[in-house]
Amino acid sequence: MEYGYCRISTPKQNIDRQVRNILQAYPNAKIYKEVYTGTKTTGRKKLEEIVKLARSGDTIIFDSVNRMSRNADEGVGLYMQLYDEGVNLVFIKEPHINTATYSKALSSAEGLSDTGNQIADEYIKATRNVLKILAENQIRLAFEQSQKEVDDLHRRTAEGIETARRNGKQIGQVAGRKLNVKKAKPAKEIIRKHNVSFGGTLNDSECITLAGISRNTYYKYKRELLAEMMQ
Incomplete structure (x- = not known):
């Protein structure tokens, strides 16, 4: 079996x-x-x-x-x-x-x-x-x-949050503000489905074009998806 x-x-x-x-x-x-x-x-x-x-x-x-x-x-x-x-x-x-x-x-x-x-x-x-x-x-x-990769990811995430906080950046959603995920969700689905990093056939440039988003936004979404996979 x-x-x-x-x-x-x-x-x-x-x-x-x-x-x-x-x-x-x-x-x-x-x-x-x-x-x-x-x-x-x-x-x-x-x-x-x-x-x-x-x-x-x-x-x-x-x-x-x-x-x-x-x-x-x-x-x-x-x-x-x-x-x-x-x-x-x-x-x-x-x-x-x-x-x-x-x-x-x-x-x-x-x-x-x-x-x-x-x-x-x-x-x-x-x-x-x-x-x-x-x-x-x-x-x-x-x-x-495998354990080290997860531990390192958690450490980098914590360090990044602390650095952003020290630089005066907003961490998390501002109270009372609605989060707009209408664009993020379909773009992430395209990346997850078609990018080679997730088992698809398209490279980064092709995914950017297909998703219709900026390069910076694309790599932000891709990092978030990769982080989810490591959790």
Whole structure:
């Protein structure tokens, strides 16, 4: 059985890109969609459902490692739990940490045969351990990088708000003023649907023309959309 897990952090985000990427690689995958804000795997009902359903030989596909978890410790823990249960894990954007790759690394270590020579066998044993540690470090590094990206985004956002406040700029909407989103919403939908950064086919200049907005406005909307994806 193949399960595809797609998660977005806010209802404003578009989950279709993740679904499309998974189905392109695994057209028979059963897709589970989830809107969840947070970093922990605990409380992700759809992911918990897949984990309970998955059996040895089944496959769980994620568009990216940060869809499984942005918390390194919990992500690695869940990865190892599922690996030990014989469940295959696939990360489309980080194939170097797929369980098939990890299993191959461990197999190469286990394939080192004992020689009967005590000193040589000690070296072989140490080599096996080193190869296993290196493979596990690659997995942890991927989850740590995902967590760092989110932490850095939150830090930059906080610093930007503080800088703007110190420069006397208005933070947030002025009380009593209505926010005009009539132009922003359709423009963002065009960017999300057609720009190459979100799985589309148009470059930035082509999207600017299609959306009918200024370059500065376009890049503002694009930054906001990318920030939403990282949440």
